[in-house]
Amino acid sequence: MNKKSKITIKPFRHVQMSEEYADKTWQLIHRAIVEIHKQNASGLSFEELYRNGYNMVLHQYGDLLYKGLKSTLQTHLEEESKKVYGAIDENMMTELDKAWASHKVCMLLIRDILTYMDRKYVQDNNQPTVYNLGLIQFRENIARNPRIKDRLLNLSLGMIERERKGEPINRGLLKSINAQMLVDLGVNGRSVYEEDFEKPFLANTSTFYKLESDEFIASNTCSDYMKKAEERIKEEMERVTHYLDPSTEPKLKETVERELISTHMKTLSEMEQSGIISMLQDDKVEDLKRMYHLFGRVAQGHAIMCDHIGKYVRNTGRALIMDEEKQKDHLQLIQSLLEMKDKFDHILLAAFNNDKMFSQTLNQVFEYFINLNPKSPEFISLFIDEKLKKGLKGVSEEEVDITLDKVMMLFRFLQEKDVFEKYYKQHLAKRLLLGRSVSDDVEQNMISKLKAECGFQFTSKLVGMFTDMKLSTDTMEGFKNHVKELGDSALGNIDLNVYVLTTGFWPTPSTVVCNLPAEVTKCCELFKKFYLSKHNGRRLHWQTNMGTAELRAVFANKKHELSVSTYQMVILLLFNERNEFTYKEIHEATNIPVNELKRNLVALTAGKAKILEKTGADAKKVEEEDVFSFNSKFKSKLFKIKVLVVAQKETEPERSETREKVDEERRHQIEASIVRIMKSRKTMEHSNLISECTQQLSSRFMPNPLVIKKRIESLIEREYLERSKQDRKVYNYLA
Amino acid sequence: RKREAKMNKLNGKQKDLLEQFQGISGTNANLGLEFMKNSEWNLEVALNNFFNNSIPSSPPSSSSKDKVDAKKIRELFASLQEKDEEKIGEEGMNKLVSSLGLDPDDVVVFLLSWQLGAKNMEEITKEEFTQGMTQLRCDSFKKLKERIPGLRALLADSKSFKDFYQWIFDYSKGTQKCLDGDMAVELWKMLLKDKSPHLELWFQYLKEEQKGRGISKDTWNLLLDFFRSTNSDFSNYDADGAWPTMIDSFVDFARPKLKAK
Secondary structure, eight states, X not given: OOOOOOXXXXXXXXXXXXXXXXXXXXXXXXHHHHHHHTTOGGGOOHHHHHHHHHHHHHTXXXXXXXXXXXXXXXXXXXXXXXXXXXXXXXXXXXXXXXXXXXXXXXXXXXXXXXXXXXXXXXXXXXXOOHHXXXXXXXXXXXXXXXXXXXXHHHHHHHHHHHHHTTOOOOHHHHIIIIXXXXXXXXXXXXXXXXXXXXXXXXXXXXXXXXXXXXXXXXXXXXXXXXXXXXXXXXXXXXXXXXXXXXXXXXXXXXXXXXXXXXXXHHHHHHOTTTSHXXXXXXXXXXXXXXXXXXXXXXXXXXXXXXXXXXXXXXXXXXXXXXXXXXXXXXHHHXXXXXXXXXXXXXXXXXXXXXXXXXHHHHHHHHHHHHTTSTTHHHHHHHHHHHHHBTTOTTOOHHHHHHHHHHHHHHHHHOSOXXXXXXXXXXHHHHHHHTTXXXXXXXXXXXXXXXXXXXXXXXXXXXXXXXXXXXXXHXXXXXXXXXXXXXXXXXXXXXXXXOOOOOTTTSSOOOOOOOOOOHHHHHHHHHHHHXXXXXXTTOOOOOOTTSOEEEEEEEOSSOEEEEEXXXXXXXXXXXXXXXXXXXXXXXXXXXXXXXXXXXXHHHHHHHSSOOOEEEOSSOTTOOOXXXXXXXXXXXXXXXXXXXXXXXXXXXXXXXXXXXXXXXXXXXXXXXXXXXXXXXXXXXXXXXXXXXXXXXXXXXXXXXXXXXXXXXXXXXXXHTTSEEEOSSOTTEEEEOO | OHHHHHHHTSOHHHHHHHHHHHHHHOOOHHHHHHHHHHTTTOHHHHHHHHHTTOOSSSOOOOOGGGOOOHHHHHHHHHHHSOSSSSEEOHHHHHHHHHHTXXXXXXXXXXXXXHHHTOOBTTBEEHHHXXXXXXXXXXXXXXXXXXXXXXXXXXXXXXXXXXXXXXXXXXXXXXXXXXXXXXHHHHHHHHHHTTTOTTHHHHHHHHHHHSTTOXXXXXXXXXXXXXXXXXXXXXXXXXXXXXXXXXXXXXXXXHHHHHHHO
């Protein structure tokens, strides 16, 4: 029997690896790597090699392994580099590509083998991973090898240049080396790609296009240049997909656009014969569209275009509207303006797609030159008058409506809308009173357009005019019945028709009454009595400057019916007494104001209807000494003869009178505005008051700040306002 | 010693104002000091308070020097008034002026009318005279004469001067809204002599560009501010400063003329 023996279990003793053993293990791995580099990996045992690597790291020989790996790689790559730079010309790139491909394959294998080191040793010692170590080695020994680096770059750039010049090249090679290899070699970023390729590439691109564009622009039209530029840009963008890293795209775009567009924008726009001005002149919509898209790519591109377009339209517009000759035919002038607006609206839409910057430019410029001519409001009103008159041949109502809508666009640009209103009233009055309107509907349509644009206040008086016309019709019915009751001879042989106009709505009434013949006066008195019996407390003033008359006249050959103005009627009826009158006698007998008298006499003697004859050399001018006689020899095919004086442009004296009236009304408007503002704010600082007042009135006209100031002073004097005692710049409202 | 101590604490300006107050009101320095302190050294307010007896602390002065005889005032008025009307007209004014030993062109004449509360230069009503003389504490020409230095002193105080200057417009303009241009020039010559380098140029401007035009109250009032605030080459003139248009156009007129010099 044995003694009780203790069985002790000893802990497993960690077997230390000896240095010798480590060395040996490393040699095994080293040889394996060499084989891998020789493309001879098939004979190797992955499991064994992995275990070796594992053991080395486990036994604290990671250092040895890592350093060994490093030096093995280095040695190999140094050899490889000789192959690469030994190749002639472009073959170097092919060799490089081969070396790179094979390097990647080998590194993958090596990495797999040394996975444990990757995980443990690399982490603990903050070293590049196996694969990255390979990249770094490749980079230092090959890609940035002084014998390779610059040559590589030049080769790449050379290929690109050849392709730009039209030659086919090996894109795959470029892609593999530049877009892939260099990118990878940056390890954790693109720095290698950017420094070794991208930067010089962009500089090279810049130089290339600088040269090309300078040459091209010197001998080609703007349109052709733009087409070429578009092509080049497209090409460069495709280049990115073919063999550049995507991150280069924006930088390349910027470079190319700068060289092709920004540098030459100004020159292109200003090219004679083919620049912006000629494009606008000749409606070259396609070219303008191309330019819009092309220039839109760069900063200030559109701004430059707008600048040139603005200048051109401004000058053209100004020349048109200030041309003295053209102003003589005002209808044609407005027509030309409409055509100009049409033209640019079309360009705006077709070429610029109603881009805001462009439409603003055009609007500003139109507003500028339309208001250069103080007669614009009058001309526009006359143009509308023409469209609203009867007898407009060959145009449908729809077409007229479209034209009027276009005229409204011009109206919108007017700064002096109150002047327009004055003329519109005058012209409308003539249309209504002389029965000239096409139709009430068309007139109302126009009024609603104005109302939509300017609001109810603008058109309320105009509407009042129509009301008056309607009421007058009713009144006339009543009057006719009244006359019937009185008996047939109450009016004599005269058929009287009266329009009663409310003073505030119609243009300023005339205070002058000419001498009416007795028979006419009798009828007028009868009507007046009738009307005032119905409307107590009103006052009627006959407006002899606005009426019309129809006369039956007996000439030598036959009878005619004459449509004349009241003034003309008064003149002609004189000739019932005798055949001849001097100008002076006519003036005294009729008491018609001088310039009206002269105008109407000219209409009777120098027009198509030469009812009177006059002495004196100039047919169109009436002198004091002229003698007038009834022209019994007058002949005409028509029975009814019209001698009316139509709505005309004003003469200069009339124009300044109108202008004075407008100025006076403006003074009242300004004061009313100031009082309105001060009443609600109670106290206000000077410059704020001025700008608020300007703003309030801007829909009708642009008040002059000096006039506003004078009105403020007048209101202070009349004690509507006072200056604040603390600050003379502040005004207080005095209730 | 107490009074001296008080007096020594005053600065130069305050001493001036106090002197003026005493000159007009005829009070002693102590009372004067009370009033001035109460009104925060505003001369006009102090005077107003004094004449309205509105300071509660001090008893009304009872020295015989300050007593005013209403009867004497009535007699004085009677000696100056127009024959059948209860007002002092041109004759009466001339008599008053010469009795005081004054030049009719002296600004003190206006100052007197101002302090009497007269409303227009055609006449002084009985009420105005009676009230005014009472407030000035005068019932004789002698006493009135004593007030004169005090009145003159008012011109030195910038606020009083401004009030006086603005009052003179309403006083002188008569029944119209505006002051006649020539009269305005005469008044300006009297009031603003040496107060601005632009005065002569202003007169020239009026003569050349505003001939026959009257001067509005607004323009009159602001001219003083304009002269007080604008420097000799107009460099601090603010065109958006809400100045009356006549002054704006004066600046436009004057600037090239200055440059030419």
